[in-house]
Amino acid sequence: MEGRQFKHLTPEQVDSFMKYGFLRVPGCFTREAAEEWTKDVWTRLGFDPQNPETWTTERTNMPSHNSVAIKDFAPKAFDAICELVGGEDKITEPSKIWRDAFIVNLGTKENEGKVTHPKDLKGWHVDGDFFVHFLDSPEQGLLVIPLFTDILPNGGGTWVCSEGVGKIARHLHDHPKGVFPRMTPVGGTENFENGLDFYSKLVQGCADENFHEMTGNVGDVILLHPLMVHSASTNGRRLPRIITNPPVSLVKPFEFDRSEESEYSLVELKTIQEVGGREKLRGWKMQGKREEVVPERVKRQARMLEEEKQRMQQKKTSVNAPAQQSVAVA
Secondary structure, eight states: OTTOOOSSSOHHHHHHHHHHSEEEEOOSSOHHHHHHHTTTHHHHHTOOTTOGGGOOOSEEEOOOSOEEEHHHHOHHHHHHHHHHHTOGGGBOGGGGEEEOOOEEEOOOTTTTTOOOOGGGOSOOBOSOTTBOBOTTOSSOOBEEEEBSSOBOTTBSOOEEETHHHHHHHHHHHTOTTOBOTTSOBBTBOOOTTTOOHHHHHHHHTSOGGGEEEOOBOTTOEEEEOTTOEEEOOOBTTOOOEEEOOOOBOBSSOOOSOOSOGGGSOHHHHHHHHHHTOHHHHTTOOOOSOOOBOOOHHHHHHHHHHHHHHHHHHHHHHHHHHHHHHHHHHO
16 A cells, blocks of 8 residues: 555545545535435425424335436545546446435434444344355445435444454455355355344454444545445434445456556455455455345335335325416416
8 A cells, every 4th residue: 555646535535444444525415416316205205304203114225216427416426436446447337326215214202312332233234135245246346325414423324343344354255155145155044134143243243443333414425345344223313314325336356366466446455454465365266156136125115116106296296286276267
């Protein structure tokens, strides 16, 4: 890393990524842009934003209706993403857009005013529920969290465990035939939807100083190593929290045995560091088969999409109804 120059990332951001596995890029889009992009969220949810009694779902992973090019919506974030993975040419075309697949955390009445220790959270996992994982998997090349609302401490922000990056990297290194999304080695059986025991046990063994809450302001974008262990949190403030988590997939798998260190991306360097250095990875190769996994999430969001479309249509009909009536009377 010494002497390496970066065009878009500051030394502080690079240091944060190499030390903790994440960095923040502030002010990537305006508050006005965020409000425009999220204006239909409450209609889609079927909740009254002014009445928390109607907020019957704590967290909702919404399907998407629209998309926008990251270059146009958040160019500062796009530049940082490209620099982390080694260039725009490394990123697949679908990964160059963001969709309005919002993740809304509204909290619950029972947890309002309470603070939950991160080790007590039940949702710890690594992203990528749609493929068999290898250390060099290109399907999930970077995690991205754009903030569409301000997120205060204890306000529903994602919790991450920076120590988990190394533990997952070493687990994948030791299982070159691949593991399922819940980290069960290929050849075994895992409970896909509920099998989070691996992650729960992992975080219990991590020091408290390795847990970080992803807070920030509207327009901030947080970029994380693809092997970052993270969890949704309880929203003790009950202030609506809206983010997305658009995946960045790569054209080719990561490489950990390059001839020159300058050719490695920052993500690759962080993985190499966590596994134990270049010598540890020299000659490492995946020995299994890259395969897709179809999660229950996909089926669930298909149902949600139809329900949201119906609510949007009902809103449109109700807005147009008075105008049509006044024309008739006139």
